[in-house]
Amino acid sequence: MAAQEEQQLTVSESPVPGPLRTGRAVALARQLHRECTDLLQLYKEKETDLLDHTPDDERIVTLSSDAEEPSTEEQVQMLHSALRKCLGLLHCVILREEEEWGKLEGSYETKKENVRTRLEHLLHTTKDLVGSEDKALEVTPDHPCNEDTDGVGGVFALKLWTFRVLLELIHWADHAAKTLHDLHLQRGGTDEI
Numbered sequence: 001m002a003a004q005e006e007q008q009l010t011v012s013e014s015p016v017p018g019p020l021r022t023g024r025a026v027a028l029a030r031q032l033h034r035e036c037t038d039l040l041q042l043y044k045e046k047e048t049d050l051l052d053h054t055p056d057d058e059r060i061v062t063l064s065s066d067a068e069e070p071s072t073e074e075q076v077q078m079l080h081s082a083l084r085k086c087l088g089l090l091h092c093v094i095l096r097e098e099e100e101w102g103k104l105e106g107s108y109e110t111k112k113e114n115v116r117t118r119l120e121h122l123l124h125t126t127k128d129l130v131g132s133e134d135k136a137l138e139v140t141p142d143h144p145c146n147e148d149t150d151g152v153g154g155v156f157a158l159k160l161w162t163f164r165v166l167l168e169l170i171h172w173a174d175h176a177a178k179t180l181h182d183l184h185l186q187r188g189g190t191d192e193i
Contacts, residue, residue: 018187018188018189019184019187019188019189019190021128021129022129022180022183022184022187022189023184023189023193024125025122025125025126025129025180025183025184026177026180026181026184026189026193027193028118028121028122028125029122029173029176029177029180030177030193031118032115032118032119032122032173032176032177033170033173033174033176033177035111035114035115035118036115036166036169036170036173037170038111039108039111039112039115039166039169040163040166040167040169040170042107042108042111043108043162043163043166045108046106046108047159047163049156049159050159050160050163053160053163055160055163055164055167056164059168059171060085060089060164060165060168061082061085061086061089061168061172063078063081063082072179072182072183072186073130073183075179075182075183076126076129076130076179076180076183077130079126079172079175079176079179079180080123080126080127080130082172082175083119083122083123083126083172083176084123084138086119086168086169086172087116087119087120087123088145089165089168089169090112090115090116090119090165090169091116091145092145092165093112093162093165093166094112094116095145096145096158096162097158097162100155100158115169119169119173122176126176126180129180129183130183181193
């Protein structure tokens with residue numbers, strides 16, 4: 001049984017040209033979106049003092065394009081950059097929470113690690129889909145982790161900032177699913193994934 005699972009893992013990780021690869025990327029982005037949504041729900045259950053607070057709608061991660069109408073591949077490259085920033089933000093959340101409360105266990109912690117792993121996998125996937133010799137795409141987190149969340153609000157400010165980061169992850173995972181779906185259709189894929 002273990003050899004069969006190992007063979008399936010190897011087959012699924014090998015590069016597959018065309019719509020099959022983009023279809024897998026869309027499915028991965030959709031799975032990430034579901035897991036980010038679940039993570040936020042677990043966070044709200046854990047931090048009940050935030051139920052009456054709604055973070056502002058301002059994006060933490062923003063992108064600008066040199067092109068007025070970027071191609072789908074350019075959009076995926078910009079998306080890749082946003083996902084790197086999201087991964088950096090998630091790393092900061094993990095670091096700050098461990099500094100404040102130590103290493104914890106539970107559903108929220110497990111889901112947070114699953115989201116981190118899935119986001120890293122999506123970064124590798126988008127790199128493979130649109131990376132080129134001209135433009136090397138990085139897959140490491142892109143965020144300096146220098147927000148001042150310990151100022152006036154202390155622990156509550158950290159909790160609210162974490163809430164904003166989780167909303168950001170949901171936004172960009174959804175954006176990834178839509179953008180990768182466009183790439184999938186452009187490369188000959190169908191709507192059914």
